[in-house]
Amino acid sequence: MKEHQDSSQRFSSVWDALEDTPQEAANMRLRAKLMRSLCETIRAWELPQKDAAQRLGISQPRLNDVLNGKIDKFSLDALVNLSAAARLEVDICFPSGPLQWA
Numbered sequence: 001m002k003e004h005q006d007s008s009q010r011f012s013s014v015w016d017a018l019e020d021t022p023q024e025a026a027n028m029r030l031r032a033k034l035m036r037s038l039c040e041t042i043r044a045w046e047l048p049q050k051d052a053a054q055r056l057g058i059s060q061p062r063l064n065d066v067l068n069g070k071i072d073k074f075s076l077d078a079l080v081n082l083s084a085a086a087r088l089e090v091d092i093c094f095p096s097g098p099l100q101w102a
Contacts, residue, residue, distance in 0.1 A: 031071050034079035034090070038066055041086050056085045 042052050042063070053063040065073045066082065074082075083090045 027076055028071070031074065031076055031079055034076075034083055035066065035069060035071055035074065037088055038079065038082055038086060039069070041088060042067065056082055058082070 042056075045052055045055070047055070049060050049063055049067075053060045056063065080090055
């Protein structure tokens with residue numbers, strides 16, 4: 001993560017400000033979206049954590065990490081797999097064209 005930023009600099013997302021490269025920021029944006037959707041889905045189940053963890057095929061402490069937003073403990077692959085286990089449809093959409101480089 002970046003050490004220090006000019007306070008007048010503006011970013012399109014918090015991840016752009018925190019991460020060193022556009023690639024790392026994009027990865028974190030996707031992980032955050034997946035984690036938010038997972039948390040909403042799991043909470044909507046209204047199950048005890050033990051049962052929700054079992055439904056996802058993970059341990060209860062691992063479920064706790066999801067519910068507490070510990071994004072650093074999950075790779076993009078792991079979050080996609082958990083989303084599939086939660087029966088969430090995961091897809092990728094790209095804007096109409098490539099990003100313009102400054």
